[in-house]
Amino acid sequence: MQTIERNSIEHCIKKIEQRYFPEQFSSGKKLRQRDLEYLMELMEERSNTRISLSTMKRLWKNEFNQMPHLSTLNALASLIDYDNWNSFQQEQNKVFELGNSTSKETSSFSKKLLFFLASSALLAIVLFVFISNDDKPLKIPDNIMFSASKTVVNNVPNSVIFSYDLQGIEADSFFIQRSWNPNHKKPIDPSKKNFSEIYYYPGFHWARLMANDEVIKKTRIHVQTDGWFATAKSNRLDIIPFYPNQSTLVSNGIMRVKDETFEQSSVDPKKGLIVSYFNIREFFGLPSDAYVLETRVRFDDVQSLVCPYMEVSIIDEKASSWLGITDKGCVSNLNIKVGDTILSGSENDFTALGTNLSEWQTIRLVSSNKRLKYYLNNTLALDQPFEGDRGQIMGLILTFTGKGAVDYVYLKNLDGAKVYSEDFD
Missing domain, CATH: 2.60.40 (Immunoglobulin-like)
Incomplete structure (x- = not known):
């Protein structure tokens, strides 16, 4: 890969860090994994492209030998308000050309200025080293x-x-x-x-x-929630969602947000709608490495949706795992998180997770012996290991990028006994 291309990517990454993590940028500290995961969420919202965690780490460590995929570069540029990567590069070229023309007209002055700046920079480095060496580590009491x-x-x-x-x-x-x-x-x-x-x-x-x-x-x-609690929004990163009438969520054995509820709100179900159903509580007796979760879901309307997406999230005491399904032609957009591992559809074969979301789909997750098995309509779609003790299950979230319905939700232990059962009767 050419040096100029690598420099453009490095410059873009620096501008991203400067905007979203100014403290780390000014201090020269590296971004942490949770910082990169946050940027992944922002990029997905802005560019409709989700980059895997492994790709993010390679970019930030400057460990790539070939030019990243254009969709990845477009996603990066979106974080600093460019329509695409080409727009970002064009803007950088203008700055470079302007700098060249200006330098030709003021070469003599520039040399003097450069000497002054270099001397100032050297002095600043000496002062920084001196001050840094004088810094004392924090003294933290044991009983904060x-x-x-x-x-x-x-x-x-x-x-x-x-x-x-x-x-x-x-x-x-x-x-x-x-x-x-x-x-x-x-x-x-x-x-x-x-x-x-x-x-x-x-x-x-x-x-x-x-x-x-x-x-x-x-x-x-x-x-926590008192049973199931629904939220709706038109933007993934909305701070304040719309709360549907919770008393009307369940009817005829199905949980859904009704059309008339959207008509009474400012949320447009045809523009970026995201509906989530939360059941947040500690499911006693169900550690996140020993459970069976089964649910049956579908979209009420997919006609106006491009690549509809449905996701099951399992929250434990350490973090969360999420597993999704989408249309057959859209599986490249999928991202799966099991434990601390994120799997991208652009780097994995998720063909088995593509389906017809206007029909009822049965999802079953089996967590046992540090492995999570993901079944769609009784067919094994994913078998992924995970590490570490993740504690108890602390909540469930079912999310739809549109108007979604839920038929039932069961949680069982590995002996098959139901710990939680909801048929929405």
């Missing part, structure tokens, strides 16, 4: 107080009150990050004792108390 309490027992919106005590800790800045998302990191006053945030979606999270860039304490946030 950090806890959280909800203002509502179940459902959302739900204000969570964080209580903390930072007495005796010396740092430049303090933060609370209420989920894995780095954009959810908010500065806090170390002289105070409380900070609150509203959770608009049910879920399970580990909130982090941070001093500078160091996590010094974690606490659990379990925003």
